Amino acid sequence: RRPPDSSPDFRHRLAFAVEADRLKTVSRGTTLFDGSRRERSGEHSWHVALMALVLAPHADVPADVARAVRMLLVHDIVEIDAGDNPIHGSFDAAEVERAERKAADRLYGMLPERAGAALRALWDEFEAARTADALWGKAIDRVQPVLANLAAGGGSWRDYPVDMAKMEGRVGAKVKKGAPEIWNALLPDIRAWFAVNRP
């Protein structure tokens, strides 16, 4: 009989793990907190998963942290094919959505069927942003770049025509759905930066 190590199930999982490495080369709009270089999507995924874990008591609705962490580990995998689309950048939302769905089909489709469907369902749930776990994950994903920009003295805010109203509408609204306490805590610092730099 064939040794277990050559089972097609294992080879598919391994191929996905190898392909995932490419997320480390996808550059994001934001920088590291020290401003030294652009953040990559792989390390961003680690940071938001860790934040979802350590900030969990501050979720608005108690979330299943393990599920939120799993969502965040896979939430940007589509960027391997579709790239990162900065929140304050200009892009065709329908086109991005099409590209990301196609990427999800290919990438989650590398896994054995049930495993791929489970991770794809997690990603769909994250994107739909309606369950407590997805709202918590989304809030962390949106607030992490805010922390980066505050730490870096502006960071990616300097690269885009973003003002306090856009921040409230595009970022604050989403953070507040999952983590209003965190948004409210950061608001004085955010307002202070925009008052000085985008009066």
Next chain:
Amino acid sequence: RRPPDSSPDFRHRLAFAVEADRLKTVSRGTTLFDGSRRERSGEHSWHVALMALVLAPHADVPADVARAVRMLLVHDIVEIDAGDNPIHGSFDAAEVERAERKAADRLYGMLPERAGAALRALWDEFEAARTADALWGKAIDRVQPVLANLAAGGGSWRDYPVDMAKMEGRVGAKVKKGAPEIWNALLPDIRAWFAVNRP
């Protein structure tokens, strides 16, 4: 009364999340799978957490995947202070252990007491490598650089005086404790590289 957002608990958790960003600047001995640059410890932590999730059915002893993922998310945080010590490099093991324990005291100590103690206990469990969850996490942490080196045509193996016997002793022994199936699956490719490059 004080607003909840200024509670010391939240500020400590947030400070830890901000400090954690520095792990993205710690360079490892290994490269990305495409060989283009050194891997950083932050992105490595994401990759091993994801691998622990997608390869879980191939753990030797069934592991609590959520716990193994949490361990891997925090397993390298000590490197913010202590740096990375490549497995095939030469270093004083006792000195490294001392530096890492001091780093763990400081970094996990930034969190509220119970949260910090919980993550510190997870890290201690990972380092002790005796529970099923830790053995699974360790196996993944050890095998990920092997995948990187195989993908990169040698990678960090070229930088150190490592041969097949050292691979078996330092890497294989640890991978086999948690994931013998994975080690056995990779063994033909590993042997082939060393047969050609370190005959």
